[in-house]
Amino acid sequence: MVQAIRPTGVENLLGEEELIVSKTDLKGRITYANDIFLRMAKYSWKELMGAPHSMIRHPxxxxxxxxxxxxxxxxxxxIFAYVVNLAKDxxxxxxxxxxxxxxxxxxxxIGYHSxxxxxxxxxxxxxKPIYKALCEEEARHPNAKDGMRASFDTMVGLLKQQNVGYDEFVLSL
Incomplete structure (x- = not known):
């Protein structure tokens, strides 16, 4: 059984000119990861290949x-998005x-490229405070699916309130 990784609060920063590249199949399983991805995520090539990309999702x-x-x-x-990822350590x-x-x-x-x-x-x-509020909304519900739907509705409401689409919202931050 795989143990959940606990966040340490330690942040690692990408270099200004560095680019993380990965590819996945249709189910989101990693089929390619560049060396910068391996270094930032702190997984080996062998650990990442075929694994779900969600393995680096931060709580x-x-x-x-x-x-x-x-x-x-x-x-x-x-799509463009700000994402916080969780490394193996x-x-x-x-x-x-x-x-x-x-x-x-x-x-x-046939796949996805990031x-x-x-x-x-x-x-x-x-x-950060928007993501915190969305995570809090997710946590208020008895199961993950209901929580995700509720937080999605919250996010859509925020976009409507600001009268912008998601891409415009992200690029305006």
Whole structure:
């Protein structure tokens, strides 16, 4: 049985010019990870290959953001998001992610590609309280699915209140 990794509160920072790259299959299982991903996540190539990309999901990262990500990708669109990831040793690192579907010659989605870079600190500080509120909403519900739906509705309400789409919201932070 795999033990849950406990966050330590230690933050690792990507270098200004570094880029994390990964690819997954249709189910989100890792099929490629560059050396920077291995170093930041603190997993070996062998541990990552075939593993679900969600293995690096930090508990302070709202599940509803990943629902939005998957919903967007399945419409053949790209998405940008601020994400906090959890490394194998319990440390964490923030990224500004750009995730795109990968297509075959007939336009069918055959996988996903993600580039992540070091985010500016100001947008991260603005997103932290929003993510905290979304995680709190998720935790208020008896099961993860209900919590994720409720936090997703909260996020959609926030976007409507600000009269912006998700991409515009993220890029305005």
């Amino acid at each position: 302070e990262m709202p599940r509803c953001v990943f629902k939005l990500l998957w919903d967007t990708l399945q419409t053949k669109q790209e 319990g440390s964490h690192y923030w990224v500004f992610a750009h995730v795109t579907p990968t297509f075959d010659e007939r336009g069918n989605i 580039n992540r870079r070091k985010p500016d600190s100001a947008p991260v500080e603005r997103i």
